[in-house]
Amino acid sequence: MHKDILICGVGGQGTVLASKIIAAAAMVEGNTVHSAETIGMAQRGGPVTSHVRIGDDAYSPLIPHGKADIILGFEPAEVVRNIDYLAKDGLAVVNTSAVAPVVESLLETGYDGTDMIDYLKANVRCIFVDGNAACEKLGSVKFLNIYLLGVAAGSGKLGIDRETILAEIESRVPEKYKEANRKAFLEGFETGSTKGVIS
Amino acid sequence: MKEYVMGNGAIALGALAAGVNIACGYPGTPSSEIIETLAKYPHEGLHLEWSVNEKAALEVAAAASYAGARALVTMKQVGLNVASDPLMSLAYVGVEGGLVVVSADDPGPISSQTEQDTRRFADFARIPVFDPSSPEEAYQMIQDAFAYSEKYKTPVLFRPTTRVCHGYASIEATDTFTPKKYEGFTKDAGRFVIFPKLSYKNHGMIEERNIRIGEDFSSYTYNTAEGATSEKAVLASGISYMYAKEFLKDHSEVRLLKVATAYPFPESFVRRELAGVKELLCLEELSPYLEEQVLKLAGKDGLSVKVLGKLTGHVPAMGENSADLVRRILEDYLGIAGTSSEREKTPTPPMRPPVLCAGCPHRASFYAVKKAMEKERTYYCGDIGCYTLGNAMPLDMVDTCLCMGAGVTMAQGFSHIDPEGKAFAFIGDSTFFASGLTGVVNAVTNEADITICILDxxxxxxxxxxxxxxxxxxxMGHQFDPVSIPKILEGIGIKKVVTVNPLDLSQAISTVRECAALPGVKAIIFKSPCIAIEKSGRTCSVSEKCINCKKCIRETGCPALTTKNGQVTIDASLCTGCTLCAQVCPVGAIGGAQDA
Incomplete structure (x- = not known):
């Protein structure tokens, strides 16, 4: 198998855990995996990108432009920031909840994600989900990463078995949150598999 | 055991496999996780320390090595500048047990002051350097580095770059740790006491030995050649080799050489590989080191080979290489049609610049000095740490930042040149210990008129x-009596040393005014814990008294303060209840620190 998966969002959304689960699940299924995180100087609120490369012939630690099979985007602007990595026939899973820059109150950019989503709708194969709304119904936005992971898995583009991913999730979350995370993942999975690919 | 670890973890596991006896370092991106990984795995019998700075780390390690122990020293590339005094001398004296200095380079730079190249340092110090291209290679190569260090009795440099340090891979590592058994120190003043005569003698020995190491490296496992023999070949190192390999996997007609030991340059290997090559493209980051070595070799041998790279403008002089950049360079070099995947007319995503965290006590400290000195001519000398971000608007409180510890001494320079101005140094607690102390002694000795602000x-x-x-x-997991910053400052002879809570704004402002008005060297310790370590569990809130003047936002720039439908609000998920905004508010509209 060869898969290039890019996960992006802003610091604090849980992208790193999502990438670790994907990498671990792919390894459990017998694949060679390399991954890398680019986190720069920012802590909370800065752009965060994880590159997960599955397969024996991935040499560069970062996915070359135009090669990502899937972008798992936690935030619309972050998907656009990384769009050159996506293959022409690649899929972007896009959480439509925009996160304003932490300096928004000073800079007043008025950013609300609309321009980004419009661009993605017109130019990229996407599955759009309002992950934050879905997770609030589940009880907490803290499940966002697991929910979005479910959407990506449901799309069939990760190439990793649902149960393998679930097992990796459950081995990483505290006992009392296992059931909630399982529910978030499965609900995302359902959404990903029924929404299919809409452009 | 199979472990999925980052490159720094692989270096740590490799050092454990090599039976390392002592590991010392000073934190610095991208090197910090090496020492941290050592602490996480079984390491009974290993002495592990965060040293006070890189110079101390290398000196501690050098003595252990003299006694036959294997010693690992870790730092980032600018840390090597701090450690360069012992390193240059140690290169002359040599070692007994294997001594490897990991100096992680940061092309970009992503989080450093310079784009310096540790391979040049190796050449300068006349000691070998290893340059891994992946975490897997780093795991093996660090073990080789220890072996070569012992074989040639020389300190060895090990230079990964950010992408190797922070890339993850599966490592098949040994799961038991057996520290090396060492003989102990044998007194030998003729060997271990550096005198001009010894340096002269050893200089000659080192130059002769390095020729032999270069020969040895010519058959080293990780100096490789692949692909068909071709007139146009590529020479790469480190992560750039991986980028080249990624592109050339579809072009096996092109010869790809890798040099993992930049110094001493494996001349015989490269000479052999250059036979029949008419053009050679050098792909490397930071400096054109290998490119220059090939040019030297071509001159010496009278080869007619065209050498392309940074010196000919085919590779950018600065910044990080990437898979995409290397692809474009190679397409151009090999005359292959481009495969660009850039999409057109993408909207511009918003900038997300790094800022001081919501509730960071540094914001309050800077704000207090700013308010206290509103009417003065000031010099604000910053330093290396989170608080460098005090430069951003609206605080705008960092006029200079040069290197670790420079704030304390640069403030003195301003005070001597402009005795009427008010010169301040801002330095964090860790940086103060690492390299601020001597600057304070200098200030007292040379009668500077400065206020030192320690952001503790x-x-x-x-x-x-x-x-x-x-x-x-x-x-080592031990508790000890914390070294007291105020006692140090008083011991040095500073008469005015005040500790203040920066989150008590009026007290902080009056302390700054009082200190700045006194002549001589004064010190204020702004003491308040990092909000990432001590969670307050409190938040502030905006009441209906708010007149929406936005002074809180304009003056503090705290990211927890936002506007919703034009009305100032506080993001409870970010706010730590520091109450700085409540103390800035002119109408008392912000309620302080309720339990969340």
Missing amino acids: NRTTAMTGHQPHPGTGRNM
Whole structure:
């Protein structure tokens, strides 16, 4: 198998855990995996990108432009920031909840994600989900990463078995949150598999 | 055991496999996780420390090595500048047990002051350097580095770059740790006491030995050649080799050489590989080191080979290489049609610049000095750490930042040149211990008129919250009496040393005014813990008294303060209840610190 998966969002959304689960699940299924995180100087609120490369012939630690099979985007602007990595026939899973820059109150950019989503709708194969709304119904936005992971898995583009991913999730979350995370993942999975690919 | 670890973890596991006896370092991106990984795996019998700075780390390690122990020293590339005094001399004296200095380079630079190249340092010090291209290679190569160090009795440099340090891979590592058995120190003043005569003798020995190491490296496992013999070949190193390999996997007609030991340059290997090559493209980051070595070789041998790279403008002089950049360079070099995948007319995503965290006590400290000195001519000398971000608007409180510890001494320069101005130094607690102390002694000795502001948050925050002398906890898991900053300052002879809570704004402002008005050297310790370490569990809130003047936003720039439908609000998920905004508010509209 060869898969290039890019996960992006802003610091604090849980992208790193999502990438670790994907990498671990792919390894459990017998694949060679390399991954890398680019986190720069920012802590909370800065752009965060994880590159997960599955397969024996991935040499560069970062996915070359135009090669990502899937972008798992936690935030619309972050998907656009990384769009050159996506293959022409690649899929972007896009959480439509925009996160304003932490300096928004000073800079007043008025950013609300609309321009980004419009661009993605017109130019990229996407599955759009309002992950934050879905997770609030589940009880907490803290499940966002697991929910979005479910959407990506449901799309069939990760190439990793649902149960393998679930097992990796459950081995990483505290006992009392296992059931909630399982529910978030499965609900995302359902959404990903029924929404299919809409452009 | 199979472990999925980052490159720094692979270096640590490799050092354990090599039976390392002592590991010392100073935190610095991208090197910090090496020492931290050593602490996480079984390491009974290993002495582990965060040293006070890189010079101390290398000196501690050097003595252990003299006694036959295997010693690992870790730092980032600018840390090597601090350690360069012992390193240059140690290169002459040599070692007994294997001594490897890991100096992680940061092309970009992503989080450093310079784009310096540790391979040049190796050449300058006349000691070998290893340059891994992946975490897997780093795991093996660090073990080789120890072996070569012992074989040739020389300190060895090991230079990974950010993408190797922070890339993850599966490592098949040994799961038991057996520290090396060492003989102990044998007194030999003729060997271990550096005198001009010894340096002269050893200089000659080193130059002769390095020719032999270059020969040895010519058959080294990780100096490789692949692909068909071709007139146009590529020479690469480190991560650039991986980028080249990624592209050339579809072009096996092109010869790809890798040099993993830049110094001493494996001349015989490269000479052999250059036979029949008419053009050679050198792909490397930071400096054109290999490119220059090939040019030297071509001159010596009278080869007719065209050497392309940074010196000919085919590779950018600065910044990081990437898979995409290397692809474009190779397409151009090989005359292959481009495969660009850039999409057109993408909207511009918003900038997300790094800022001081919501509730960061540094914001309050800077704000207090700013308010206290509103009417004065000031010089604000910053330093290396989170608080460098005090430069951003609206605080705008960092006029200079040069290197570790420079704030304390640069403030003195301004005070001598402009005695009427008010010169301030801002330095964090860890940086103060690392390289601020001597500057304070200098200030007292040479009668500077400065106010030293120590931003004491009880941790080394920027690099991931490592302990330091003031925290009272070390890497052996032991507690000790924390080194007292006020006692140090008083001991040096500063008459005015005040500790203040920066989150008490009026007290902080009056302390700054009082100190700045006094002549001589004064010190204010702004003491409040890093909010990432001590969770307050409190938040502030905006009441209906708010007149929406936005002074809180305009003056503090705290990211927890936002506007919703034009009305100032506080993001409870970010706010730590520091109450700085409540103390800035002119109408008392912000309620202080309720339990969340």
